[in-house]
Amino acid sequence: MRLKINTRINAPLELVQEHFAQDLFEQLNPPFPKAAVLVYEGNYPGARVELEIDFLLFKQKWISEITTVQKEPDNYSFIDEGRQLPFFLKNWHHHHLLLKKGVQTxxxxxxxxxxxxxxxxxxxxxxxxxxxxxxKPIYKSYFNSLSKSLR
Structure with missing residues (x-):
């Protein structure tokens, strides 16, 4: 099954790409289920992200690996693929794509x-x-505050 969400950010591609890292990832953590970041190696091929997801009655480990990274003047993307997933998932393929849209991303x-x-x-x-x-609102708030602090 496929899920696709687009979010327009008032920040340049270079800034978004530079800060698409662990700090942002931790802020994107929803109220439920909570996920503790055990390992965050970055966004390069072979890097791992390891989480412990707390479903209140039980915890599950989630390990993803960055399998592909592509950087071009007008876009940046990477793919994370699930290597160890919660019992109810068999496959996970998440393509993160950052597209330059003028002064926005x-x-x-x-x-x-x-x-x-x-x-x-x-x-x-x-x-x-x-x-x-x-x-969506976290992306907007996070990068809006970063953009303001750099002015």
């Missing part, structure tokens, strides 16, 4: 996931959609 979260069961995928979709819609 568009952040695209393009996610393909599968539980291995089409019905469960449909049930997971609304929760994942909410998780990624939650990021």
């Amino acid at each position: 568009e952040i695209v979260d393009d996610i393909q996931f599968s539980s291995g069961n089409s019905l469960l995928d449909l049930l997971l979709y609304p929760g994942l959609l909410i998780q990624f819609l939650y990021r």
Whole structure:
């Protein structure tokens, strides 16, 4: 199943790319389920991000690996793929794309996931959609404050 969210940011591509790192990632953490960052190696091929996700009654480990990075004058992207996922997910492919839009940047979260069961995928979709819609105002606030502090 595919989930795609676009967010326009009032910050230049170079700034967004430079600060698309652990500090931002931790701020994107939704209220539920909480995720503790155990390892964050960066956004380069082979880098790992390891999380412990707290579902209140149980915790699950999530490990993703950055498999691809692409940098061009008008865009920057990287892909993280799930290597160890919570029991209800079998596949995770998250394409992070930053697109230069004049003096702004568009952040695209393009996610393909599968539980291995089409019905469960449909049930997971609304929760994942909410998780990624939650990021939109955080992206805007985070990069707006960064842009102001650099002026």
